[in-house]
Amino acid sequence: MFKALVEPFRHPYPKEVIQRQEGSGRKPRAKARDWSGTLGRLWGYLAQRKAKLTLVLVMVVFSSSLALLGPYMLGVAVDDYLGGSGGQPWVWFLVGIGLVYAGSSLTSWLQNIWMIEIAQETVYRMRSDLFTKLHALPISFYSKRQQGEIMSRVTNDIENVSSTLNSSAIQIFSSVLTLTGTIVVMLYLSPILTLLTFIVVPLMMFGMRWITRRTGPLYKQRQKDLGNLNGYIEETLSGQRIIKAFSQEERVLREFRTRNAAIRKSGFWAQTISGFIPKLMNFLNNFSFALVAGIGGVLAIYGQVTVGVIIVFVEYARQFTRPLNDLANQWNTLLSAIAGAERVFEVMDEDEEAADESGAQPIEQVAGKVSFSQVYFSYEQDGDTLEDISFTAEPGEMIALVGPTGAGKTTLIQLLSRFYEHDNGIIAIDDKDINSIRRDSLRSHMAFVLQDSFLFQGSIRDNIAFGRLEATDAEIEAAARLANAHSFIMRLPHGYDERLGIGGDGISQGQKQLLAIARAMLANPSILVLDEATSSIDTVTELKIQEGLQRLMKGRTSFVIAHRLNTIRQADKILVLKDGQLIEQGDHRDLLKRDGFYSKLYYGQLQEQEEESRRSDES
Template sequence: MSKDSKNQGHEQNPGARKAGPGGGFGPMGMGMPVQKAKDFKGTLKRLVSYLKPYKLQLISVLITAIISTVFSIVSPKIMGNATTKLFEGLMMKINRVPGAKIDFDYIGQIIILLIGLYIISAIFAYLQGYIMAGVAQKTVYNLRKEVEGKINRLPLKYFDSRTHGEILSRAVNDVDNISTTLQQSLTQLITSVVTIIGVIIMMLSISPLMTLIVILTLPLSGVAIAKIAKKSQQFFKGQQKSLGQLNGHVEEMYTGHKVIKVFGHEQKSIEQFEEINEKLYQSGWKAQFVSGMIMPLMSFINNIGYVLISVVGGILVTKNAIKIGDIQAFIQYARQFSQPIAQTASIANVIQSTIASAERVFEILDETEEVPEAVAAEVITEPKGEVTFEHVAFGYKENEPLIDDMNIAVKPGQRVAIVGPTGAGKTTLINLLMRFYEIDSGTILIDGVDTREMKREHLRSLFGMVLQDTWLFNSTIRDNIAYGREGATEDEIVAAARAANADHFIRTLPDGYETILNEEASNISQGQKQLLTIARAILANPAILILDEATSSVDTRTEVQIQKAMDHLMKGRTSFVIAHRLSTIRDADLILVMNHGSVIEKGTHEELLEKDGFYADLYNSQFTSNQRNAG
């Protein structure tokens, strides 16, 4: 993958999670910059629509969350009764009240009740997590299927206008972000809201005055956290920027390792790394330190609240306004109260990031698709390979035509060479033939059938392609050749390899046809890669061939081998050869000379040289250049 692709993948989703103690960005999710959606409400509404089929399960999640939280909330109040009973028994003993004793039976019953409540709470929490996990995964499964289906229906121009990293980031990182939020943050949000409401009710039932003290500490916490978060956000932005630069630099240095060694730039590379690393260190430790102050500051403010609660509670106990066990319960509630508020703040950041991710995924789903397939599609059962362009016009952009009134007639079995300078429209011609792009007007016919009347899959099955840039995947050589035709037998695979002059070199490899090609297929040579792609095309047995001249980056001996394999492949088939070296196309039945999107000359090699036009100039200039280089 290119450096741009990888950096794009890294930087496209700055809202991707970085877990802190609060489960969000930095401590309590307050520090890290969060990617925001352009249309928060609209995207949220659309994302919620994906959850509609699971209404019953979501209602179940809500009910189990409420039951689990309620059982855990009432527990401190019941525990307070045990504390009060214990305190009363001790006080009666200290005051030597006749028959005074601690009622351990009552305390024991409360302990058993509490254990039961905590077990029930845990069971419902487990059920809540189990149901929500199923809902989240099913929802994201459907979303992934939708994205995959959409990507398969998008025209080639969509992929040509975007980096691989951006598309991968949307299809993988952003969907994962949605998945994690649905599974974790949504249940956390429900639990936090229920806890906040429940705790406030329980605190009010004990003492409205002490509840007011707890609530008054919240604005103080909010102001302090907002100021710290604003400051730390600047450092986090710097950290993300430096991290992207460092990733890009390391990848560039890794992929260009040999070039750096050859030109002696090792020291310069190290210095550059150290400079970026120093920036990352400075912004990183500042971001972590400043955002790390949030927790101690919140603890300090909360502790002031606990002191005030204890003082006021003590006064109320002396006046017999409340019981001592209620103070203990209240302090527990006060602790429970601050935690879900911090979690909610953290989840708010996460949800913003998730909605931004959802928006980016929906942008893919809303892209303009390929022209719909023909309803009553034509099928060519015995393709001959006749290709006709009739008055074809095309432009990549509106009002900027590239091809205008193109007319070509190719007979079955003809070898057609397409030549011309860079940007002449050679590759465009192939893209239109394969329906990677749709023509603006005119008709392209194969065996007299309009290509728009055929399904794309059927149309493309008529073609075989051997490109200058070889594409092989991480698997065995056998699998790479067999990719040409599903269900090919061992004998057919070997026969295709022999026809492509590839069998010999394959058998010299330690594992033969079982040799596994690595990710870049760099464990075999460029020429060997090309022979494998030719073997794959031979196995596919297409009616029409497209060859982007495959010999430009190999030695002379390998070129001869590849040329022989290509001659075997082209025998009896209509072939379109995009030629870079004009010396290789002398035997073509028809040469199309293209410039600025138009076919300006056509004929055989000899006919075009006799015309002494554009082709003759192109051919002679290349021949003269080669002679000069040889000299």
């Protein structure tokens, strides 16, 4: 029975968590973290307000000193006045003790107000630095993580740091000072009673060590579980249409319950075990009080100490255990804050997008010639994603990229825009190696119209202006007219000032595509990337989109990732990719004459369309 009772405390992690960590083949991330380094980096943020932080520490010293002075004055008053030896009127003692406690309250209030200000400024800088860092990270960072999990670092983890700095930092420092001062005064008054008070210290240390060794990993695990849950919630909310379309609500709920249960278990054990702290401290506090009062009374009978000293010791015995109690309680809060800070600094330590090469220059004018020469690239080290890619796109040409899913079409575009860096070979624009061009300058000459166009929460005007922020209202309207978006915009209640929801909610998918074309039109790029912008669009809207795209592509080098091959028959050059290799290139007629892979893909799609049309007619 005893073994069954202690077993949960021997393994604070739920079994599922332990098995998941052991079965993953890697150590839990929490074990590799540097607590002293994390605290040092937090101090680096706090130290930016050294002057005010010094004032806070001075106020802490004053408040701790006054808190020690009050009980001492009471003990002296008992011996002097109740013993009949007091030479000063009671009124002076009352005034003095009143000033002591008033000063203690005032200094405590000042230190709390100032520390809250310092803490909020510190958290403000941390959150700003983290958000800035997120925009300096490469695309690969986001492809490996859930958005909700990243958001948890910006919100939950930093909020843990905030709540700890607001109160725990002062509490810990004050407790250390009070504890030190209490010990000094107690030793001065009576070494014997001091030793009696110290009896509880080993018990406290043993109990706290037992508790914190279990709660530390649990608080870290709870933060990790919370990040996973946030990521899952964000993912399911974004994918509600798919979930409902496939009637997968039950499966999503089961997954949610599993992740929610992980937080419940880690949080339950963390709170349960840390809940022993106040119980332990109260017991030891009362035990210390009983020792001092009982043995102190015996010593007073034999004249070893005075009644006033016993009263002082009774108060100091409580003050001795109170800072220990505060330290114990704040320790768990500190553990949670360190866990949050570590997760924040973890992101800050991620490798940023590679800096521009030394000597890289902005490029003012781009004619649009693009060439790949023996380009190799791999996401991982165990194989090439793209292998020996070589082609040339002349200015103003339409280049179509076709091939099966996973062939490398999108990867090729990401190398051109330097979202990823190629391993070998040369990619050039206007015969200039893109490594010699600054990234921001390179991307400023490119525009993207993707299959799922992303719009921001805000007005339609702001979303179009995202292509060129300094554009005038007239230029925005002109771009919308060229994209065939002006007519539907004017039918909206507020026209260009119509507010869109998150992700562009409030308008149809086709209308989103028209706004994306207008945004690209306003950017006036030299190189354009299109990812089958007309898929899943009704016929009338598709015609409008196609017309807008034709205007957009005119005079620009365009790369079209094609899924429906009948839409790219007019392409100047078609690049056929398979398994990361460029197996064919040429125009539509040439590729059909070769009777190769492209020909099979094209006629296969025609046959599928004919069969679908026949089934539709029969139904």
